[in-house]
Amino acid sequence: MSGSTKTICGPWRYVLLCVGMICTVLGIAGIVLPGLPGTLFLLIAVWAFSRSSERFHLWLYNHPRFGSGVRAWHEHGVIPPRAKIAAVTMISFSFALLWGFVLEDWRLAAATGVVLALVATWIATRPGAIKQEDPA
Known part of the structure; x- marks a missing residue:
């Protein structure tokens, strides 16, 4: 594991411990349930x-x-292609729901769309596999 960790003391330690446990449960559930971003929750955990x-x-x-998956992201910034597809699909689906049912002001919808498009672009442009070193 690269880098060092800085453990927090006091009550915040227990808050972060609870956040980690909740996100671990959600991350494991996300591996089974479609639409729940399992890897994201595991990274937060x-x-x-x-x-x-x-x-x-x-x-x-x-x-x-x-x-x-956690190590691939931490060490190489890799998001597997399947996870990219799931994330961009859920972003698109969420935006469609917001546009159709929640956001009444077109300016707010447009601003939301721009932000979500930027996030989807960022996800799509991350490496999809760990780059192998050329032995030559």
Whole structure:
């Protein structure tokens, strides 16, 4: 694991520990449930644990099932293609719902659309796989 973690003491440690646990549960659920961004919640959980519990942080970071995605993002900034497709699809679906049912002012809808388009573009432009070093 690269980098060091800074554990917070006092009541904030317990807040972050709870955030980490809740996000871990949501992340695991997101792997099974369509539309729930599992990897995002696991990334939030590993961040919260890095500041509240080294034990839980190392457990999640090195987990045989969930750790690979967390490590790929942390070490290489990689978002797998399947996750990119899911994220951009959910962003589009969310915007359609907002446009059709929630946002009445076209300016607010347009501003929301611009922000969501920027987020989707950022996600789509992240690497999709870990770049292999050329041995030559």
